Amino acid sequence: MKIIIVGGVAGGMSAATRLRRLDESAEIIVFERGHYVSFANCGLPYFVGGIIRDRGDLLLQTPESLGARFALDVRVGTEVVQIDRKAQTVTVRDLLTDETSVEHYDRLVLAAGASARSNASKDSTVPTHTLRTVDDVDHITAVLASVAAASAVVIGGGFIGLEAVENLVHRGVHVTLVQRGPQIFTPLDPEMAAPVLDRLRERGVDVRLNATVTGTSALGIMLSDGSTVPADLVIDASGVRPDVTLAAQAGLRIGESGGIWVDGTQATSDPHIFAVGDGVEKTDAVSGSGTLVTMAGLANRHGRSVADSIAGTPGQAAPALGTSIVAIFGLTVALVGWSEKRLVEAGLAHRIAHTHPANHAGYFPGAEGMSIKLLIDAESDAILGAQIVGGSGVDKRIDVLAVAMAAGLSASALTRLELAYAPQYASAKDPINQLGYVASNLAEGTSVNLQWHELAAARAHGAVLVDVRSAGEFAAGSIPDALNVSLDDLRARLDELPRVPLIVHCQVGQRGHTAARILTQNGFDVRNLDGGYRTWLAGTS
Amino acid sequence: MKIIIVGGVAGGMSAATRLRRLDESAEIIVFERGHYVSFANCGLPYFVGGIIRDRGDLLLQTPESLGARFALDVRVGTEVVQIDRKAQTVTVRDLLTDETSVEHYDRLVLAAGASARSNASKDSTVPTHTLRTVDDVDHITAVLASVAAASAVVIGGGFIGLEAVENLVHRGVHVTLVQRGPQIFTPLDPEMAAPVLDRLRERGVDVRLNATVTGTSALGIMLSDGSTVPADLVIDASGVRPDVTLAAQAGLRIGESGGIWVDGTQATSDPHIFAVGDGVEKTDAVSGSGTLVTMAGLANRHGRSVADSIAGTPGQAAPALGTSIVAIFGLTVALVGWSEKRLVEAGLAHRIAHTHPANHAGYFPGAEGMSIKLLIDAESDAILGAQIVGGSGVDKRIDVLAVAMAAGLSASALTRLELAYAPQYASAKDPINQLGYVASNLAEGTSVNLQWHELAAARAHGAVLVDVRSAGEFAAGSIPDALNVSLDDLRARLDELPRVPLIVHCQVGQRGHTAARILTQNGFDVRNLDGGYRTWLAGTS
Numbered sequence A, B: 001m002k003i004i005i006v007g008g009v010a011g012g013m014s015a016a017t018r019l020r021r022l023d024e025s026a027e028i029i030v031f032e033r034g035h036y037v038s039f040a041n042c043g044l045p046y047f048v049g050g051i052i053r054d055r056g057d058l059l060l061q062t063p064e065s066l067g068a069r070f071a072l073d074v075r076v077g078t079e080v081v082q083i084d085r086k087a088q089t090v091t092v093r094d095l096l097t098d099e100t101s102v103e104h105y106d107r108l109v110l111a112a113g114a115s116a117r118s119n120a121s122k123d124s125t126v127p128t129h130t131l132r133t134v135d136d137v138d139h140i141t142a143v144l145a146s147v148a149a150a151s152a153v154v155i156g157g158g159f160i161g162l163e164a165v166e167n168l169v170h171r172g173v174h175v176t177l178v179q180r181g182p183q184i185f186t187p188l189d190p191e192m193a194a195p196v197l198d199r200l201r202e203r204g205v206d207v208r209l210n211a212t213v214t215g216t217s218a219l220g221i222m223l224s225d226g227s228t229v230p231a232d233l234v235i236d237a238s239g240v241r242p243d244v245t246l247a248a249q250a251g252l253r254i255g256e257s258g259g260i261w262v263d264g265t266q267a268t269s270d271p272h273i274f275a276v277g278d279g280v281e282k283t284d285a286v287s288g289s290g291t292l293v294t295m296a297g298l299a300n301r302h303g304r305s306v307a308d309s310i311a312g313t314p315g316q317a318a319p320a321l322g323t324s325i326v327a328i329f330g331l332t333v334a335l336v337g338w339s340e341k342r343l344v345e346a347g348l349a350h351r352i353a354h355t356h357p358a359n360h361a362g363y364f365p366g367a368e369g370m371s372i373k374l375l376i377d378a379e380s381d382a383i384l385g386a387q388i389v390g391g392s393g394v395d396k397r398i399d400v401l402a403v404a405m406a407a408g409l410s411a412s413a414l415t416r417l418e419l420a421y422a423p424q425y426a427s428a429k430d431p432i433n434q435l436g437y438v439a440s441n442l443a444e445g446t447s448v449n450l451q452w453h454e455l456a457a458a459r460a461h462g463a464v465l466v467d468v469r470s471a472g473e474f475a476a477g478s479i480p481d482a483l484n485v486s487l488d489d490l491r492a493r494l495d496e497l498p499r500v501p502l503i504v505h506c507q508v509g510q511r512g513h514t515a516a517r518i519l520t521q522n523g524f525d526v527r528n529l530d531g532g533y534r535t536w537l538a539g540t541s
């Protein structure tokens, strides 16, 4: 059996190594058009930042090491330019000599990844680079080494844009971040993205929302807001699209999302051709339809699976949750599944819970806060998504939620998870259990909540807002025109409250919940402002 | 409705507060024989160590604060001494005045916790304390404040014993740890406990295994090994048993494990009496039989559930996994489910996987190692248990495994979990995915492994051990009489290997796996030494 693999990094090389373990006798050729294989794409920004100091650390394997250990025939600087499905051949071009040759395959694996979209100005005189390859970072670090007190423009506030910003700042570069839309990091809902924006600005990043790059002048990069910002370097992190060039040319089926269509065994519409990684459409875990998730975990794991498919023991890929995480200036931002805005767009009835727990017991020194948002199917109580922003322990909670989602646990079932507790690590009722409590109160009707963006309309319809925090907290900052009756005084002061629909709130939602229970049982019509003052403030900021 | 709750800490007070939220009109009385309610039991050792500096931080609530917020009638210094089930009354003694009185209940909740077992010498002249209450830590800190360069003996190397040791050392106390059996921290299997013992000794703790306290002399504490160790203080952390005094006197059913029997709604054999917490028998998630799990998470969560049961919306408790975690001198030790020794005792056929991954991508600075052991049902591929010892990220992986177990995911299904990856937090194939790969290779017969404690017997039967690490690694330390053929040379040196059953090994098991695949496909009978040299070394040390 002769297997040809196009692309020698996350998906492609994972396929190659596993294939070798399953089949010592197969002929396995990996074509990679770049200079390097098996490099740590995800480490590139940190090499720019000087956090990863040794460039060699980015190169996890070489053609030589892969040849020695896995008897792979790895050819760098070699581009696959065409597939002939009938003949089962590929045409490859040696990028050094420009010579082409033809190779037969029994099975072909496409792992060509994604290609960058660009929003940079085409005729820029300022060096402009994407941040996707080892060559890219070589260029970027060369520019930075050549100027003192450099300035840079980063286009795009997604995962890679944020990592680029952090690492440039870490190197002492002055950074302007240009984001097309009104919000940074669009996978998040706006109230969850707000702390990220705050953090960027606190660290001196000049964030331009609702802005695009329009051109270059002698003074620097011109933006659509009319301003010009100085720049020695532009990093274009506008996003990626699946690289389907070869697949499309060969007439393979392309999915609704624009990625190569594959079945659960990673087979394309041609049974001799398989595909994995960023170039491929995944099945969305929430909707069941085609989706794009361009993440290394899926590429690596589907890379391994495709080897099983080819070796004759196919598995079935799990639907994609889109679990992802990024660090930005000490904040951890993580998400899984769908956001509120996506649910609203799709018209899916949902419930929402916001909490602001500490990562571990408050009585143990060093607790750090986080904010969690949970999206829940209003009918089935299924977990549809989650977003978490905060300090330590965010990565743990997103993983727990990702497993719960994958396993089909309901939001209410989070109450019963037996998570490890000692005061350094968690709370006796872990933030995940608490999230389950909030969710189950909503499911059972024990609580009714209201979102920050629903508050104004509710008040316009006559609802009265009661702030149940202490007088001191109220004085330190409150929602305009709220009544203040602290929770511990509530039972004694019921007479003071008007018999109209009430909205209660506290700092994070927890005391509001107890207040709402007291009021409900005293005959009031009451809703609890979800996530309390903190979520409201983030949402309206 | 009048509800009486016996015990005002984790289980009892969680029941009381939730009950109030569900029922504003109920009369709720909490009797607590100690001076404090709602205190952080789990923080006590850290107050001894001075890590928690403010004693007030241990007291999460007071009778006053609980009265103000939850309209609870909380009576400290008041012991419930008898239950009259027919009359639905309890007799309570005021411990200050010694007066008794009788209170009627509609529903009674027993949350009396556990009582300490003791292995200390009864007639000791050295101050001897358990470490269970605020009074205990007041006594302990008073003793420590009264002597310079103090010495202490800690009896018992379980959770609380280890925390006591760490905190005493942190205070500068010289500590002898006396452990009855041959191993520290018995919930772990021996090869997993070995690094804990090493760490204790590295930090200067005098650990005495297979030893008990036999008495006290003028020189100090006498041990069964014939020695006498100086001590200004003894902390008796010999373990706990469920406190079933009241329940047993009242003729309530006691479970096979010695805890109060309850159904899934926390009802005892008397429908008017409920029980939660350390005093109660749980249903074991692996065997389905009665078991004891004395952990704060279960006490808190079952405390909340019992309120739902009483208020008329009963849930059903999940079987107990025994998820737990402890920090000891920078190591994190965590476990869930059953150990190998427990499976062997019960005669349950199982598979085992050991791995030694890093918490995050190795190319990103600061990666820390951990060792994971997974126990798998040999028939169903169900996850039966896991143990993890290491640095950062241990807590995350035990939680992920606990959720997977609770949700009934198979060990092979761990391969498909879509966990959050960025280089600071994880690897593209998370340690949990890798564990799944190892497990699925075992399930499918792609690999056959051998445990460290099976090696000697296998070699005695003629198997030959091949170390596939590099010559340098081999020279730095190896298993006696192993052949060294490094993995990258293996294909070229197949002729040198004898045609007898082979056992391959590397440092952690991973290269051994690739070596085993090469050898198997070349017609050898081969097993991979699970966890490699590292697990073997830990097991045989």
Ligand SMILES: Cc1cc2nc3c(=O)[nH]c(=O)nc-3n(C[C@H](O)[C@H](O)[C@H](O)COP(=O)(O)OP(=O)(O)OC[C@H]3O[C@@H](n4cnc5c(N)ncnc54)[C@H](O)[C@@H]3O)c2cc1C
Pocket (backbone or CB within 6 Å): A006, A007, A008, A009, A010, A011, A012, A031, A032, A033, A034, A041, A042, A043, A044, A045, A078, A079, A080, A081, A111, A112, A113, A114, A131, A132, A133, A160, A243, A246, A276, A277, A278, A279, A294, A295, A296, A297, A299, A300, B421, B422, B423
């Ligand atoms: C800067 C950066 C940071 C990232 N950080 C994270 C992160 O923290 N977490 C995460 O989950 N993901 C991250 N990713 C995404 C992750 O790297 C990708 O999801 C993953 O690498 C996709 O794997 P792949 O095999 O599909 O494509 P790639 O790894 O991109 O490999 C595709 C290879 O195919 C080659 N190729 C393309 N066409 C041809 C052809 N015709 N002939 C020969 N070779 C060809 C390309 O040169 C390329 O090397 C990051 C990506 C980048 C760029």
Ligand SMILES: Cc1cc2nc3c(=O)[nH]c(=O)nc-3n(C[C@H](O)[C@H](O)[C@H](O)COP(=O)(O)OP(=O)(O)OC[C@H]3O[C@@H](n4cnc5c(N)ncnc54)[C@H](O)[C@@H]3O)c2cc1C
Pocket (backbone or CB within 6 Å): A421, A422, A423, B006, B007, B008, B009, B010, B011, B012, B031, B032, B033, B034, B041, B042, B043, B044, B045, B078, B079, B080, B081, B111, B112, B113, B114, B131, B132, B133, B160, B243, B246, B276, B277, B278, B279, B294, B295, B296, B297, B299, B300
């Ligand atoms: C030092 C220490 C560290 C710990 N660390 C951890 C940890 O890190 N993680 C973890 O999960 N668990 C830990 N635990 C265990 C955890 O604290 C218990 O599992 C939990 O407190 C049990 O809750 P409970 O309500 O059953 O009992 P408790 O919280 O012990 O409360 C029982 C109360 O009932 C009172 N009482 C008993 N009998 C009567 C009576 N007849 N009348 C009136 N009152 C009575 C007692 O005085 C006691 O205050 C630790 C325990 C200790 C002691």
Ligand SMILES: CC(C)(COP(=O)(O)OP(=O)(O)OC[C@H]1O[C@@H](n2cnc3c(N)ncnc32)[C@H](O)[C@@H]1OP(=O)(O)O)[C@@H](O)C(=O)NCCC(=O)NCCS
Pocket (backbone or CB within 6 Å): A008, A009, A010, A011, A013, A014, A017, A018, A021, A037, A038, A039, A040, A041, A042, A043, A060, A061, A296, A300, A304, B354, B355, B356, B428, B429, B434, B437, B438, B441, B508, B509, B510, B511, B513, B531
């Ligand atoms: C590294 C790379 C070549 C893959 O190599 P690989 O050997 O298949 O993968 P890993 O090193 O993760 O090892 C996994 C194998 O070791 C086995 N293994 C891991 N730990 C083990 C242990 N303790 N005992 C036994 N086997 C073990 C696994 O079962 C698996 O083998 P299998 O696939 O036959 O089941 C490929 O992932 C790559 O090129 N990565 C770099 C690019 C990249 O991923 N970029 C994106 C992220 S930055």
Ligand SMILES: CC(C)(COP(=O)(O)OP(=O)(O)OC[C@H]1O[C@@H](n2cnc3c(N)ncnc32)[C@H](O)[C@@H]1OP(=O)(O)O)[C@@H](O)C(=O)NCCC(=O)NCCS
Pocket (backbone or CB within 6 Å): A354, A355, A356, A428, A429, A434, A437, A438, A441, A508, A509, A510, A511, A513, A531, B008, B009, B010, B011, B013, B014, B017, B018, B021, B037, B038, B039, B040, B041, B042, B043, B060, B061, B296, B300, B304
């Ligand atoms: C603290 C104690 C009195 C319990 O008080 P409690 O109010 O029931 O519990 P919590 O403070 O955890 O709050 C949980 C409640 O807040 C709600 N909540 C939490 N965050 C919320 C949010 N953001 N929005 C709305 N509601 C929220 C939960 O739903 C839950 O209410 P519910 O039970 O009605 O569903 C009790 O656990 C105790 O005494 N603990 C100390 C002893 C102990 O646990 N020791 C062992 C560990 S050291």
